[in-house]
Amino acid sequence: MAAPMITVEENDSLVANSLCSFVIERANEAIEKRGKFFIGLSGGSVVKYLCNGLPSLKTDWSKWRIFFCDERFVSYDNPDCTYTPYKEGLADKVEMLIDVNIYPIKPELPVEECAKDYASKMLKCFDIKSGFPRFDVLILGMGPDGHTCSLFPGHPLLEESSKVIAAITDSPKPPPSRVTMTLPVVNNCRNAVFASCGASKAEMVQRVLEGNESPPLPAAMVRPTDGSLHWFLDKAAAANLKNKL
Numbered sequence: 001m002a003a004p005m006i007t008v009e010e011n012d013s014l015v016a017n018s019l020c021s022f023v024i025e026r027a028n029e030a031i032e033k034r035g036k037f038f039i040g041l042s043g044g045s046v047v048k049y050l051c052n053g054l055p056s057l058k059t060d061w062s063k064w065r066i067f068f069c070d071e072r073f074v075s076y077d078n079p080d081c082t083y084t085p086y087k088e089g090l091a092d093k094v095e096m097l098i099d100v101n102i103y104p105i106k107p108e109l110p111v112e113e114c115a116k117d118y119a120s121k122m123l124k125c126f127d128i129k130s131g132f133p134r135f136d137v138l139i140l141g142m143g144p145d146g147h148t149c150s151l152f153p154g155h156p157l158l159e160e161s162s163k164v165i166a167a168i169t170d171s172p173k174p175p176p177s178r179v180t181m182t183l184p185v186v187n188n189c190r191n192a193v194f195a196s197c198g199a200s201k202a203e204m205v206q207r208v209l210e211g212n213e214s215p216p217l218p219a220a221m222v223r224p225t226d227g228s229l230h231w232f233l234d235k236a237a238a239a240n241l242k243n244k245l
C-alpha cells in the first residue's frame with residue numbers, strides 16, 4: 001500500500017466539504033467505469049458531514065449501493081441506531097436513492113444470524129458467491145481508543161480472516177452488540193477514508209499515522225492491499241503529526 005493521503009483543512013466544515021467532494025468524484029468515476037458505486041458508511045461525526053453535504057451534489061443516485069461498515073445492534077427506532085440518521089438525512093432527501101439501494105442490518109434477528117444475513121445480502125448485491133466484496137469507498141471513523149468499525153483494540157475479531165461480516169457481543173463501547181465488517185473486507189476496498197476532527201483526536205491521529213505500535217491499533221490496521229488510504233483532518237486533529245504536511 002502507498003503512503004496514506006492526508007488532507008488537512010482549517011475546520012470541520014471544510015473537512016466535510018472535502019470529504020463529500022471526494023465521495024462524489026469516486027462515485028461518478030465508479031458509475032462511469034463499472035455502472036455502480038458501492039459505499040460503506042459509519043456512525044459518529046461523518047453522519048452529519050455526509051448528510052449535510054451529499055444530497056445537493058450531482059450524481060446518479062440510482063446507481064449507489066449503500067452498506068454499513070458497522071452497525072449498532074439496536075432497533076431502527078432506538079436513538080443509537082446507525083442506519084436511521086442516514087435514512088432520514090440522506091435516503092429520504094434524495095428522490096432517486098430508493099430504499100432498496102440502502103442496506104441496513106435486520107436487528108430483529110439474533111445477532112449471529114443477523115451478521116450472516118448481512119454478509120449474504122452483501123455478496124448477492126456484489127454478485128459474488130464467496131470471497132470478499134470490493135467496495136469503492138469505505139467511510140470510517142476512529143474512536144478515542146483507536147477503534148474503527150466495531151474492531152476494538154485487543155479484541156479477537158481483529159484476527160478474523162474468513163468472515164465478511166461478524167457479530168460482536170462484548171463491545172467495550174456501548175451498545176455491547178454490534179455487527180461489523182471484518183478487516184479483510186475493509187482492506188479489500190478501493191478507497192478507505194477516515195475523517196477526524198477536533199483537538200481530542202490529535203494524540204490518537206498521531207499514534208495511528210506515525211506510531212508504528214505493536215500490536216497495531218485497529219485504525220492503523222486499515223491498509224488496503226490494492227487500494228488507497230485517505231485521512232481528512234482539521235488542523236486541531238492534525239496538530240500532533242510530526243511529519244508536517
Ligand SMILES: O=C(O)[C@H](O)[C@@H](O)[C@H](O)[C@H](O)COP(=O)(O)O
Binds near residue numbers: 141143144149
Ligand atoms: O458505532 C459507534 O459507536 C460509532 O460510530 C463510533 O465507532 C464512531 O465511528 C467513532 O467513535 C468515531 O466517532 P467520531 O467521528 O464522532 O469521533
